[in-house]
Amino acid sequence: MKNVSNYSDVDLRVLQLLSQTxxxxxxxxxxxxxxxxxxxxxxxxxxxxxxxxGEYEAFLHILRNASGSIKRKVKELYADTLSKEELxxxxxxxxxxxxxxxxxxxxxxxxxxADNTFYARTLEQLIAVCQSVSSKYTRSKVRKALPAEFAYxxxxxxxxxxxxxxxxxxxNGIIESIIQTGRADAFIIALANVIQRLAVDQMHILGDIxxxxxxxxxxMDNLCQLHNVDIQWGNHDALWMGAAAGNDCxxxxxxxxxxxxxxxxxLEDGYGINLVPLATFAMDTxxxxxxxxxxxxLDKDDTTHNEKTxxxxxxMHKAISIIQFKxxxxxxxxxxxxxxxxxxxxxxxxxxxxxxxxxxxxxxxxDTFFPTIDPAHPFDLTQEEAELVRQLHHSFRVSDxxxxxxxxxxxxxxxxxICNGNxxxxxxxxxxxxxxxxxxxxxxxxxxxxQLMHHIGMVMRxxxxxxxxxxxxxxxxxxxxxxxxxQDSPLFDKARMATFERYFLRDKSTxxxxxxxYYLLRNDPTVCDRILDAFGVEGPNRHIINGHVxxxxxxxxxxxxxxxxxxxxxxxxxxxxxxETGIAGYTLVYHSRGFELIQHExxxxxxxxxxxxxxxxxxxxxxxxxxxRLLVRDTDKGRELQAQIAELQQLLYAYRxxxxxxxxxxxxxxx
Numbered sequence: 001m002k003n004v005s006n007y008s009d010v011d012l013r014v015l016q017l018l019s020q021t022x023x024x025x026x027x028x029x030x031x032x033x034x035x036x037x038x039x040x041x042x043x044x045x046x047x048x049x050x051x052x053x054g055e056y057e058a059f060l061h062i063l064r065n066a067s068g069s070i071k072r073k074v075k076e077l078y079a080d081t082l083s084k085e086e087l088x089x090x091x092x093x094x095x096x097x098x099x100x101x102x103x104x105x106x107x108x109x110x111x112x113x114a115d116n117t118f119y120a121r122t123l124e125q126l127i128a129v130c131q132s133v134s135s136k137y138t139r140s141k142v143r144k145a146l147p148a149e150f151a152y153x154x155x156x157x158x159x160x161x162x163x164x165x166x167x168x169x170x171x172n173g174i175i176e177s178i179i180q181t182g183r184a185d186a187f188i189i190a191l192a193n194v195i196q197r198l199a200v201d202q203m204h205i206l207g208d209i210x211x212x213x214x215x216x217x218x219x220m221d222n223l224c225q226l227h228n229v230d231i232q233w234g235n236h237d238a239l240w241m242g243a244a245a246g247n248d249c250x251x252x253x254x255x256x257x258x259x260x261x262x263x264x265x266x267l268e269d270g271y272g273i274n275l276v277p278l279a280t281f282a283m284d285t286x287x288x289x290x291x292x293x294x295x296x297x298l299d300k301d302d303t304t305h306n307e308k309t310x311x312x313x314x315x316m317h318k319a320i321s322i323i324q325f326k327x328x329x330x331x332x333x334x335x336x337x338x339x340x341x342x343x344x345x346x347x348x349x350x351x352x353x354x355x356x357x358x359x360x361x362x363x364x365x366x367d368t369f370f371p372t373i374d375p376a377h378p379f380d381l382t383q384e385e386a387e388l389v390r391q392l393h394h395s396f397r398v399s400d401x402x403x404x405x406x407x408x409x410x411x412x413x414x415x416x417x418i419c420n421g422n423x424x425x426x427x428x429x430x431x432x433x434x435x436x437x438x439x440x441x442x443x444x445x446x447x448x449x450x451q452l453m454h455h456i457g458m459v460m461r462x463x464x465x466x467x468x469x470x471x472x473x474x475x476x477x478x479x480x481x482x483x484x485x486x487q488d489s490p491l492f493d494k495a496r497m498a499t500f501e502r503y504f505l506r507d508k509s510t511x512x513x514x515x516x517x518y519y520l521l522r523n524d525p526t527v528c529d530r531i532l533d534a535f536g537v538e539g540p541n542r543h544i545i546n547g548h549v550x551x552x553x554x555x556x557x558x559x560x561x562x563x564x565x566x567x568x569x570x571x572x573x574x575x576x577x578x579x580e581t582g583i584a585g586y587t588l589v590y591h592s593r594g595f596e597l598i599q600h601e602x603x604x605x606x607x608x609x610x611x612x613x614x615x616x617x618x619x620x621x622x623x624x625x626x627x628x629r630l631l632v633r634d635t636d637k638g639r640e641l642q643a644q645i646a647e648l649q650q651l652l653y654a655y656r657x658x659x660x661x662x663x664x665x666x667x668x669x670x671x
Contacts, residue, residue: 015647015654015659019654024655024662025662032648043591043629045069045202045591048206049204050546050548051234051548051585052205052213053212053236056222057215058603062587066199067589068615069200070196071087073132075087077132089613092615097192099610119178119188127157134158137198142155145194145227197227204229204417207231207234207237207491209234210240211239211240212257212263212574215266215270217266224408235427235489235492238484239254239480246393249331249481251389252392256321259294259316270401273402278316278320279316282318285315286319289315289369293503294315294318322373324499325345326346330379332344338486343497351368351375356504364505364506365504372385406464414457415453420635420636421538421542423537423544423545426490428491429531431516431518438517449535459476494516495515495516522562523566528562532565541624543564545566548570550577551571554582564623571583571585572584573600575602583602584600584616586600597621
């Protein structure tokens with residue numbers, strides 16, 4: 001301990017501030033005891049998911065069942081006493097309490113004794129499950145998770161047992177009172193929600209919440225309700241962030257992707273984006289064009305889009321695609337430092353011959369109807385296109401809900417995170433061919449690795465900060481598009497984005513998008529160690545965890561790479577990838593015993609899950625087991641708590657040696 005002569009002015013100011021929270025020796029001592037106790041609790045359970053891509057039903061079900069861990073808890077408690085049907089009903093009630101209770105009431109005319117029996121049995125079962133999932137937390141933490149209306153009653157029940165003879169009457173009396181006062185339904189719903197919340201201590205979302213699936217806005221609404229979540233931004237998230245910032249290239253790409261997958265719900269229902277001007281323009285401009293190549297990619301069993309709707313979507317899809325290529329050309333000319341001149345593709349269209357002519361090579365085109373492209377000025381928008389872009393820009397900028405969700409991405413997100421020895425990012429870290437970190441120019445400065453990720457995040461935030469100078473804000477707004485498709489973007493990291501070629505050139509050799517060195521070298525343990533070192537990740541069992549590139553499980557590809565140093569958890573939650581990956585997503589679970597990878601099968605629907613009690617079929621793979629059970633003291637949070645304990649011990653010393661007066665003594669002196 002320091003003596004009085006060893007305390008600097010900074011030390012004393014810190015202790016003075018600390019003394020305002022813990023004004024006496026007793027208060028400081030009690031907090032030390034509490035923190036020491038927390039250090040010896042089991043480590044909380046972390047869940048990692050990536051590449052959700054708007055598949056809200058599957059994602060929300062995985063949240064509700066905690067990647068299958070709630071079912072495992074229920075089986076541990078009741079496998080010997082409940083039938084398979086009863087186990088399934090109990091689990092479904094925990095996942096969807098409101099809906100299951102509504103179905104039960106619809107099947108009954110009046111409440112009867114059997115109903116009371118159901119309530120008594122169900123409440124006792126739910127309390128037991130809640131006791132199990134809350135066992136690794138302090139009472140204080142559990143208390144914070146309880147709904148205010150029932151907090152006292154739930155806390156009493158959690159710490160009593162109906163098997164304890166002395167407490168049985170007390171326990172049963174509470175249950176009977178809940179039923180008799182007509183509060184059983186509300187209490188069941190409250191308990192189910194507490195179980196869901198406590199089953200996962202921390203959720204990590206490793207990017208790509210948006211695009212492809214129909215409910216990114218619903219996912220964002222639910223993420224806003226979670227108690228402990230962090231997000232590492234993905235390329236599709238950055239695209240929507242750029243659209244919200246007013247980047248017209250990003251707006252065009254967002255619209256094109258949404259139309260490509262027939263997903264208008266997120267735009268219109270979720271964010272109130274007015275698509276009428278685009279529809280009107282597309283119908284007028286491409287009235288005689290079949291737009292066959294631009295039909296939406298829909299599920300085989302889709303019944304929500306009739307032929308008329310599909311044709312309109314195809315027309316809108318082609319219209320916004322041409323506008324996108326024009327806007328991107330203007331961006332490339334405005335930002336020559338990005339060296340993307342090879343993407344100035346519209347100038348190579350030979351409209352008279354219907355060919356794409358570049359570097360002496362002629363390529364057959366899949367579509368030659370371009371009424372809005374002027375060969376003399378191929379990058380210029382027509383007057384009608386310019387007005388349409390202005391209207392779409394306004395619609396994105398004034399969407400309150402979109403702006404709210406993007407703000408949430410900023411307050412809970414970043415380009416990368418380091419948590420408990422794990423380096424989290426969405427896609428890649430730019431590398432040289434030899435595996436060393438590549439320096440990338442950003443605003444006239446060159447950065448690599450951690451510094452590159454940090455400064456990219458700062459540029460992204462600058463686009464939304466009110467005090468950002470005009471030119472800096474414009475660059476920041478433009479930069480979202482580079483993040484989407486720039487060669488050295490950590491969210492893309494390919495030689496180019498060949499969107500135009502895939503749409504319009506028959507020669508598939510032109511469709512290639514050469515991957516960056518990270519994807520070529522990521523299975524090398526030495527390369528992964530170099531990246532971990534550069535980011536300052538320490539510990540004997542450190543890992544890189546990311547998504548972005550789907551793992552082809554059906555072809556035998558493993559998500560575990562580089563001798564366990566890298567875990568790629570994009571398992572194709574999006575329906576668009578199910579055929580490619582053979583599965584429907586991963587959840588990586590890190591609990592006190594180690595890492596488990598949960599592989600999910602395709603989800604049917606929420607309606608079927610509620611009515612038939614179906615669950616996502618999941619298989620578990622042990623990735624890494626710890627030699628001993630990990631405690632809170634082994635985590636980043638534990639290190640923070642140990643630092644707080646050290647400061648409190650210094651405060652105790654200061655109190656006991658008269659360096660700082662206790663609050664009661666100070667009050668007495670002032671009196």
